[in-house]
Amino acid sequence: MTADFFWAPRPKPTRGPKPALTLDEIADAAIAVADAEGLAAVSMQRVAADLGYTKMSLYRYVPGKAELVAAMLERAMSTPPALPHGWRAALTTWAESMLTRLAGHPWALEVMALGGRPVGPTEVAWLESALAALPTGLTGAERMDVVATLAWHVRGTAAEAGTGETEFTASVGRILREHADRYPNVASAFADVASRGGADQAFHFGLNRFFDGVEAYLERV
Incomplete structure (x- = not known):
């Protein structure tokens, strides 16, 4: 593995045919x-x-x-998106964009988990983009932890998207028709969703509660 694959200057051949590929x-x-x-x-x-x-x-x-x-x-992954003003809006856009790109290429999650691969400028640019959007008042370690937690939330959501969550929900609904008394909390949650909606909002719910926590922490430091 060549660690500086993306960063070292590429030698230009002085003899022979020109490169036919990029x-x-x-x-x-x-x-x-x-x-x-x-x-x-x-x-x-x-x-x-x-x-x-x-x-x-x-x-x-x-x-x-x-x-x-x-x-x-x-x-x-391509280049990170342009971000709006305000750190919450900016990081929401950042997370939504990453989720969209991971959803388009499910194998990218597997690549991210691989060790022994060179890190390129695009990956570093995504990190730079998120760090630049963070509010002041956090230490360097805390800023890195915020971005890492945000990225984990995005990756977890992307991974769940490919596991048949809709099929699981439908299966649980069928089970509850005959066994609701055995699982009262599950039955109550499903009934509430059926009457008031709000299903399939875990990604943004998680984002907003995480941002709430960051805001609360900043008020204390």
């Missing part, structure tokens, strides 16, 4: 495979074949799979 083109081809078949289907050989090149020719641009998946994540 790193973005390679990453896009790999993303197409992962979106359709999952991250396990991505390999140097598969991506090279889809691009019409040999596996060995791809190594001219990407040293190995660790760098390839890192380049995929950089392309999939």
